[in-house]
Amino acid sequence: MTRAIISFDTELSAGLYQRGADARANFASSILGRCRDGDYGIHFQMDMLERHGLTGVYFVDPMPALVYGPDIIDAIVQPIVARGHEVQLHIHTEWLAFARFNPVGRLTGRNIGDFPLGAQKKLIGLARDILIGAGAPRPTAFRAGNFGANDDTLRALASLGFRFDSSFNGAYREQGCTISLDPDNLAIRAHEGVCEVPVSGLMDRVGRFRPAQLCAMSEEEMRDALGHSTASGATQFSAFSHSFELLSRDRAVPNGLAIARMEALCRAVADDARVTSGGFATLPAPPARPHPIRVAAPKPLRTLRRIVEQGLGYLVHEVRYVRDLITMTINSSRWGKAASGVLLVLA
Structure with a gap:
């Protein structure tokens, strides 16, 4: 069976903060997905998942607590846990530039991979503790903001007891993702002490990887990528989105195309007897020598x-x-x- 991991990077916007948004406005736009036509954020996403009998994974970024305070993270985490979906750890280190307290002194950076190993351990450990303090079970999986992780990130995760990382995205190899793995292999495999769970996808043209993201893939591409994973015997199919991705780019109206794509993905997973839904909590570790899962051809x-x-x-x-x-x-x-x-x- 192939485990379909449908995940959402769940994060407040540092850009909105810079433009003067207070905590309430940022939460409404980034987490609730609120626009003039209603809410299309995490609650809307959970409603859709549950209609199809699926469980989602919400990678929650606790770093805004350093700016807005911890209560805002509580408001994100607790409804997700209450509805039985999985909360895992996400980090956007851009927030350090605005933080009241910087746990790594004067160090700042766009990506967690921009920091030395010791600082990465400190930041990940602090973010984990904030997440647990907000009511989440101890996280076992991690995803770097902007997919900006490196091998030191995985070493830091291993030292802190994390089992899984999901920061490897072939589309971000030239944009901050420097984990030293083969991008043509989408199999789960052990690397630097953790199990790396790559973002799934396919080649949309020669030499160009297209990730399994709602705003990036058509319904046809998503179905083909899912089918390729199951036919290849993959342990997982890892698709992702964001807490605000079902809105238009200006966040003024719902994005009907993205909503239709999420509905189609949920339906494809629910209807395929070869696929199960779930997260990382019960995901088995890969075999010692997993066979490679090659990316589907364009x-x-x-x-x-x-x-x-x-x-x-x-x-x-x-x-x-x-x-x-x-x-x-x-x-x-x-x-x-x-x-x-x-x-x-x-x-």
Whole structure:
């Protein structure tokens, strides 16, 4: 059986903080996925998972507690635990630049892999303790923010008793992910004292890896990647998203394309007798010599269909945003209803 691990990087936005968002506004946008049409964040995601009988994994970043205080992490963790989904550890070290207290002195960096081994141990240990203090069971798995981990990260995790890491993403090899593993092998394998669980995916063109992420893969690609994993005898299929990923890029409206993709992924996992749903808590360790799981080869027409689909999806959201902005402007003018009627006809 192949374990489908559907995970969500669950994080507040350092960018929103820099733009002046307080804790309440950041939480509403980044965690609840709140927009004018409703909430499309973690509760919406858990609702969808549960309708299909699935369990999700929420990689929660506790580092904003250094800026906003620990209560905001409690508000993230406790509903996830109460509903029976899994909480694991995530870290975005960008928050150190704004922290009231920096546990590693003056050191800052975008990625956990930017820090020396001793500092990584201290940061991961502190983040783990904040997560446990918020009500999460002791985490056994870790994912670096921006997938920005290196081999020292895995050594730090091993020294702190973590069993799994899921920071290896072939799409980020040139963007901060420097774990020294073969990107053409998607099998779970032991590395630097922990079991590395790579993000799944496929090749969308020669030499280019496409990760199994809701905003990155079409429904067709996700089904093909899942099918390839099961047919190859993989222990796991690891897909991921974010707590806010079901919103449009400006977070103003729900992203219908991403929502449809998540629904299709949940349905594909639930309907496949070769696949089980779950997280890391009961994931078996790999055999001493696991056979490699090679990345599925590219299919140019499949890639083209996704490019067209994503282009249209982006256009729909941008056109809606611009149209609504124009409508509000016109409604505030003396032309009002007549001009709005023309816009409705054009839409």
